[in-house]
Amino acid sequence: MVFGNVHKYGDNVDTDVIIPARYLNVSDKKELSKHCMEDIDSAFIKRVKEGDIIVAGKNFGCGSSREHAPIAISGTGIALVIAESFARIFYRNAINTGLAIMECPEAAEKVQDGDMLIVDTESGIIENTVSGETYRANPFPDFITEIINSGGLINYIKNK
Amino acid sequence: MTLTQQILAKKAGKDKVSGGELVTVPVDICLANDITAPVSINVFEKAGFDEVYDKEKIVFVLDHFTPNKDIKSAEQCRRVREFSKKHGIVNLFEGGKAGIEHALLPEIGLVGAGDIVIGADSHTCTYGAVSSFSTGMGSTDLAAAMKQGETWLRVPDAIKVEITGEMRESVSGKDVILYLLGMIGVDGARYMSLEFCGEGIKSLSMDDRFTIANMAVEAGAKNGIFIFDELTEEYLKESGNSHRFEFAEPDDADYKSVVKIDLAEVKEQIAFPNLPSNVFTAEEAAEKEIKIDQVVIGSCTNGRISDLRIAASVMKGKTVKDGVRCIIIPATPKVYSQCIEEGLLKIFTDAGALVSPPTCGPCLGGHMGVLAKGERAVATTNRNFVGRMGDTGSEVYLASPYTAAKAAISGIVGV
Numbered sequence: 001m002v003f004g005n006v007h008k009y010g011d012n013v014d015t016d017v018i019i020p021a022r023y024l025n026v027s028d029k030k031e032l033s034k035h036c037m038e039d040i041d042s043a044f045i046k047r048v049k050e051g052d053i054i055v056a057g058k059n060f061g062c063g064s065s066r067e068h069a070p071i072a073i074s075g076t077g078i079a080l081v082i083a084e085s086f087a088r089i090f091y092r093n094a095i096n097t098g099l100a101i102m103e104c105p106e107a108a109e110k111v112q113d114g115d116m117l118i119v120d121t122e123s124g125i126i127e128n129t130v131s132g133e134t135y136r137a138n139p140f141p142d143f144i145t146e147i148i149n150s151g152g153l154i155n156y157i158k159n160k
Numbered sequence: 161m162t163l164t165q166q167i168l169a170k171k172a173g174k175d176k177v178s179g180g181e182l183v184t185v186p187v188d189i190c191l192a193n194d195i196t197a198p199v200s201i202n203v204f205e206k207a208g209f210d211e212v213y214d215k216e217k218i219v220f221v222l223d224h225f226t227p228n229k230d231i232k233s234a235e236q237c238r239r240v241r242e243f244s245k246k247h248g249i250v251n252l253f254e255g256g257k258a259g260i261e262h263a264l265l266p267e268i269g270l271v272g273a274g275d276i277v278i279g280a281d282s283h284t285c286t287y288g289a290v291s292s293f294s295t296g297m298g299s300t301d302l303a304a305a306m307k308q309g310e311t312w313l314r315v316p317d318a319i320k321v322e323i324t325g326e327m328r329e330s331v332s333g334k335d336v337i338l339y340l341l342g343m344i345g346v347d348g349a350r351y352m353s354l355e356f357c358g359e360g361i362k363s364l365s366m367d368d369r370f371t372i373a374n375m376a377v378e379a380g381a382k383n384g385i386f387i388f389d390e391l392t393e394e395y396l397k398e399s400g401n402s403h404r405f406e407f408a409e410p411d412d413a414d415y416k417s418v419v420k421i422d423l424a425e426v427k428e429q430i431a432f433p434n435l436p437s438n439v440f441t442a443e444e445a446a447e448k449e450i451k452i453d454q455v456v457i458g459s460c461t462n463g464r465i466s467d468l469r470i471a472a473s474v475m476k477g478k479t480v481k482d483g484v485r486c487i488i489i490p491a492t493p494k495v496y497s498q499c500i501e502e503g504l505l506k507i508f509t510d511a512g513a514l515v516s517p518p519t520c521g522p523c524l525g526g527h528m529g530v531l532a533k534g535e536r537a538v539a540t541t542n543r544n545f546v547g548r549m550g551d552t553g554s555e556v557y558l559a560s561p562y563t564a565a566k567a568a569i570s571g572i573v574g575v
Contacts, residue, residue: 012346012435016545021524025225025232027199039547059347059380063543064524065282067199067298088351088382089282093298143182143312153300154207157308 008113011057033075050077061090084108179317196280199299213309259492262460272403288385289369318353323360333368334560338429342439350380446574458489462540474565481571486513
């Protein structure tokens with residue numbers, strides 16, 4: 001269960017704004033997270049609290065393959081990213097590194113910045129405590145669920 | 161089946177695969193660079209993996225923040241070097257052996273038709289130009305493949321890009337892919353293959369094809385791929401690669417959709433900030449009289465020899481506009497050397513441009529040409545996102561080598 005404040009963004013949030021390339025000379029989670037979203041929302045890092053949720057439009061995480069992007073997001077305390085859709089490399093990277101993500105076009109459309117959501121990540125039910133609305137996220141394919149339940153790709157491979 | 165599906169079916173040992181199906185396939189090349197390899201190495205070591213699956217199939221190219229731009233970058237390169245030494249990695253490229261990864265690998269014959277290449281770099285899709293299946297992944301996927309020698313893939317559906325006609329003289333592969341991006345948008349091919357077929361591809365040089373496949377990811381595509389023909393055959397032969405693949409000509413019914421491009425209708429294109437799909441013709445752009453501060457001609461998209469020949473032909477005997485910094489970046493040591501032999505470097509330096517060693521540097525705002533607030537660049541690179549080449553208040557306009565070279569002389573965006 002995730003319970004947190006929403007940071008809302010639009011379509012095509014690219015990995016260059018999630019973590020600008022000028023900071024990619026390190027791979028440390030804490031270091032990277034200091035600059036997360038810096039180029040699209042410089043106040044994000046001051047505002048974000050442990051357990052918060054990013055909600056965005058379509059094609060979230062497009063652009064570079066840098067795994068530093070989901071790593072940086074996780075490092076800020078963000079517990080979940082909900083988007084209308086994800087770029088494919090970001091999608092894999094999030095699953096592999098254990099950043100929770102959900103595809104939910106309805107939430108992406110209706111949720112406002114600052115809303116408070118209660119999300120059951122297992123059932124995919126998203127409750128908006130501000131508007132009173134409920135949304136349902138698209139379920140993951142079984143194989144992806146297996147990777148998530150193993151705790152990421154490396155554990156999945158090791159358990160196989 | 162689509163071209164991509166034919167490769168995946170063969171590699172997965174199946175007669176047929178369809179879109180949406182999950183397959184596990186052996187990997188011919190695992191690629192990473194100085195930014196992504198250290199993350200893969202961290203994952204690999206943390207997982208307790210003891211050895212790589214094949215020390216000849218792992219390729220590390222130190223090309224992004226090199227020549228080392230600062231101490232942290234130097235440390236990242238050292239980490240890759242030490243890991244390579246420990247595991248006997250044969251294909252580590254750095255210093256005078258390093259070129260921009262996606263120009264280097266095909267040039268030295270590391271990629272062939274029908275191969276499966278995964279790279280911890282989104283522009284790994286470039287090798288579809290030589291009819292391979294190549295796609296970008298993250299560092300954890302790469303670390304897993306470095307150990308397992310295989311990876312899982314969701315078989316993509318595809319968009320067929322049917323190309324007819326011939327390009328105008330001032331138009332090249334870059335204009336074609338920007339034109340396509342303008343048509344389908346930055347998520348127009350999300351999770352799908354872009355497959356380039358049709359009579360018109362005969363008139364596209366290999367360098368044009370590399371540029372086009374390179375930016376397939378800018379439409380969200382998993383991969384871009386060209387059908388194998390005589391030109392591919394000739395290129396692979398020259399690069400010393402013996403891998404071939406016999407494709408059956410796909411039916412239109414195999415595709416989710418078909419997009420048609422008549423090359424004769426494609427004019428010089430420029431993608432305005434902040435999306436590669438935000439395209440105007442160079443003519444429309446020129447009317448806006450937007451002044452620029454910098455031109456970058458290079459990158460994995462457009463740093464090959466034919467790109468630099470085109471740029472040199474425009475700049476010969478001319479002078480870079482006062483107040484404009486023009487940076488030329490040959491993509492590989494071979495391209496650099498060709499530029500010397502053909503006298504291109506002299507043309508560039510005589511025109512007042514400066515020539516950098518091979519590096520990805522400015523494309524991602526790393527070094528060797530970072531922009532200050534309010535500055536504008538015309539670049540032959542592949543992305544113009546907010547802050548891509550420097551300050552968030554700077555702007556990048558994407559164009560072909562021809563259009564970029566023209567901009568260096570005129571000092572404005574457009575032709």
